[in-house]
Amino acid sequence: xxxxxxxxxxxxxxxxxxxxxxxxxxxxxxxxxxxxxxxxxxxxxxxxxxxxxxxxxxxxxxxxxxxxxxxxxxxxxxxxxxxxxxxxxxxxxxxxxxxxxxxxxxxxxxxxxxxxxxxxxxxxxxxxxxxxxxxxxxxxxxxxxxxxxxxxxxxxxxxxxxxxxxxxxxxxxxxxxxxxxxxxxxxxxxxxxxxxxxxxxxxxxxxxxxxxxxxxxxxxxxxxxxxxxxxxxxxxxxxxxxxxxxxxxxxxxxxxxxxxxxxxxxxxxxxxxxxxxxxxxxxxxxxxxxxxxxxxxxxx
Amino acid sequence: xxxxxxxxxxxxxxxxxxxxxxxxxxxxxxxxxxxxxxxxxxxxxxxxxxxxxxxxxxxxxxxxxxxxxxxxxxxxxxxxxxxxxxxxxxxxxxxxxxxxxxxxxxxxxxxxxxxxxxxxxxxxxxxxxxxxxxxxxxxxxxxxxxxxxxxxxxxxxxxxxxxxxxxxxxxxxxxxxxxxxxxxxxxxxxxxxxxxxxxxxxxxxxxxxxxxxxxxxxxxxxxxxxxxxxxxxxxxxxxxxxxxxxxxxxxxxxxxxxxxxxxxxxxxxxxxxxxxxxxxxxxxxxxxxxxxxxxxxxxxxxxxxxxxxxxxxxxxxxxxxxxxxxxxxxxxxxxxxxxx
Numbered sequence: 001x002x003x004x005x006x007x008x009x010x011x012x013x014x015x016x017x018x019x020x021x022x023x024x025x026x027x028x029x030x031x032x033x034x035x036x037x038x039x040x041x042x043x044x045x046x047x048x049x050x051x052x053x054x055x056x057x058x059x060x061x062x063x064x065x066x067x068x069x070x071x072x073x074x075x076x077x078x079x080x081x082x083x084x085x086x087x088x089x090x091x092x093x094x095x096x097x098x099x100x101x102x103x104x105x106x107x108x109x110x111x112x113x114x115x116x117x118x119x120x121x122x123x124x125x126x127x128x129x130x131x132x133x134x135x136x137x138x139x140x141x142x143x144x145x146x147x148x149x150x151x152x153x154x155x156x157x158x159x160x161x162x163x164x165x166x167x168x169x170x171x172x173x174x175x176x177x178x179x180x181x182x183x184x185x186x187x188x189x190x191x192x193x194x195x196x197x198x199x200x201x202x203x204x205x206x207x208x209x210x211x212x213x214x215x216x217x218x219x220x221x222x223x224x225x226x227x228x229x230x231x232x233x234x235x236x237x238x239x240x241x242x243x244x245x246x247x248x249x250x251x252x253x254x255x256x257x258x259x260x261x262x263x264x265x266x267x268x269x270x271x272x273x274x275x276x277x278x279x280x281x282x283x284x285x286x287x288x289x290x291x292x293x294x295x296x297x298x299x300x
Numbered sequence: 301x302x303x304x305x306x307x308x309x310x311x312x313x314x315x316x317x318x319x320x321x322x323x324x325x326x327x328x329x330x331x332x333x334x335x336x337x338x339x340x341x342x343x344x345x346x347x348x349x350x351x352x353x354x355x356x357x358x359x360x361x362x363x364x365x366x367x368x369x370x371x372x373x374x375x376x377x378x379x380x381x382x383x384x385x386x387x388x389x390x391x392x393x394x395x396x397x398x399x400x401x402x403x404x405x406x407x408x409x410x411x412x413x414x415x416x417x418x419x420x421x422x423x424x425x426x427x428x429x430x431x432x433x434x435x436x437x438x439x440x441x442x443x444x445x446x447x448x449x450x451x452x453x454x455x456x457x458x459x460x461x462x463x464x465x466x467x468x469x470x471x472x473x474x475x476x477x478x479x480x481x482x483x484x485x486x487x488x489x490x491x492x493x494x495x496x497x498x499x500x501x502x503x504x505x506x507x508x509x510x511x512x513x514x515x516x517x518x519x520x521x522x523x524x525x526x527x528x529x530x531x532x533x534x535x536x537x538x539x540x541x542x543x544x545x546x547x548x549x550x551x552x553x554x555x556x557x558x559x560x561x562x563x564x565x566x567x568x569x570x571x572x573x574x575x576x577x578x579x580x581x582x583x584x585x586x587x588x589x590x591x592x593x594x595x596x597x598x599x600x601x602x603x604x605x606x607x608x609x610x611x612x613x614x615x616x617x618x619x620x621x622x623x624x625x626x627x628x629x630x631x632x633x634x635x636x637x638x639x640x
Binding site: 135137138141142143144145146149150151153154226227230233234237238240250256257260261263265268269272275276277279280283284 | 323335445457575576613617
């Protein structure tokens with residue numbers, strides 16, 4: 001055990017020694033971690049299709065053409081067409097923009113609110129802490145998806161609804177994580193040192209403690225992107241999120257369900273695959289970031 | 301640990317359930333009452349007289365301020381009255397009693413399936429790290445959390461119902477059987493066996509296969525992941541090395557010494573998944589037309605059926621708390637270090 005700690009296992013066979021520089025180091029870390037690389041690749045692909053999708057699309061995602069309704073996949077329509085004759089491939093690609101916007105907004109919203117609540121609870125303790133933690137207990141006793149459903153129903157269908165509803169259910173997770181981190185970080189030596197040289201409480205919190213809690217938050221946010229895609233699609237699937245003609249992955253599966261008994265499998269299979277691949281990408285990336293950002297777990 | 305102390309602990313935890321339920325109910329009240337639009341308008345339609353509308357509002361307490369409605373609901377609740385559903389026109393408690401067994405049966409079989417696969421898989425993956433079985437475990441846990449559950453259900457339906465026609469379609473708990481038996485326990489697998497109706501039993505089991513697999517596959521992922529992670533850690537610990545060096549067979553070391561110590565985090569994740577599934581398998585119920593609580597809550601939301609929503613939240617929160625209570629008691633029993 002002791003020897004292994006000094007001479008890291010595999011360091012002599014896994015490739016060249018670490019390259020100096022941040023980018024070089026990133027490349028080195030990714031080479032030893034193919035799953036993370038795959039995750040990064042998928043996430044990059046989604047960003048790319050969100051950026052360029054509408055430009056590259058060969059068909060209009062809302063181009064109703066009943067003459068070509070429900071065609072099976074072919075060379076002209078690689079993913080087939082839905083019951084309105086809209087090209088499924090185009091819609092899957094175009095939908096990535098809307099889905100990505102919803103997911104990133106929701107995750108950003110829940111991260112900011114959750115981290116703030118958790119940091120305050122952990123840093124100031126006492127009354128804040130009790131209040132925050134007890135309300136978290138109550139929120140956690142709610143089934144997540146039912147809670148999201150209720151919020152979405154209260155707000156009425158729409159893109160903002162999906163963002164708010166999926167953000168709301170994730171706030172407790174961030175608050176809990178941040179509180180725990182803050183509790184341990186605020187007792188550390190460097191916090192004591194920062195107080196000793198005369199930093200104010202707010203400066204201590206902002207400049208010294210928060211940055212030291214960010215790594216797990218980044219990892220959680222990446223993983224949450226995946227779960228949020230699932231929840232957003234679920235809400236839209238049951239009609240509480242984005243509504244029917246919109247090119248959105250969950251909505252497209254719902255449209256496929258209408259045609260289920262006709263056996264038009266391609267209408268719902270491909271949007272679902274898109275969701276699965278996207279979530280997989282964010283999950284792999286999140287897991288990998290955990291290994292790369294944590295000094296104890298990263299490649300030497 | 302004395303059993304009286306354990307009982308006291310359980311009693312204290314039970315008392316804690318009450319404030320949580322109150323807050324949860326309050327949240328539901330707040331959420332439902334701020335929504336514009338009145339359920340009376342939706343239920344009664346546009347063609348009733350204003351007097352009748354006012355009367356209906358009065359009966360449902362909806363003409364009163366929000367806090368009075370809350371107080372009145374609590375008063376009725378203390379008499380065991382959960383109100384009348386606006387859509388089914390029967391007591392919410394009766395509605396829930398009818399639908400709960402469907403959900404409980406589905407979730408329980410799904411969890412049994414998930415546990416039966418995930419724990420051995422996780423253990424095998426931990427013992428043979430970086431082998432093919434480890435890759436399988438990894439794939440299962442990554443795929444399980446990546447797939448939209450409603451999509452997985454649809455794909456399975458396409459293959460096993462539409463394409464192969466081996467299993468019944470999304471038509472509820474009894475599949476193609478039209479036999480109706482008087483519910484005894486409400487769990488159709490049990491009821492059909494008690495009454496000796498083997499034909500119905502077969503249909504019920506067939507109808508359970510796809511929804512259970514769908515839910516179970518998703519539930520499997522976190523359990524397998526946690527089992528592997530904990531077992532890897534436990535197997536490296538000193539006492540396992542000692543046990544092995546004393547010449548104990550590997551099987552005994554793994555199953556009796558390692559697994560027992562790994563059980564606490566595994567139980568925690570199982571409880572979390574179970575609680576989550578009990579309230580959160582709405583999507584599975586919708587896909588399979590399963591007449592359970594998930595569908596009930598979904599329909600209640602869509603039709604602004606306030607008493608039904610409140611009743612559902614009350615029941616689900618209670619279930620969740622009870623599951624966690626059992627978990628804490630199990631932890632206390634498993635881990636002698638736990639003080640309460």
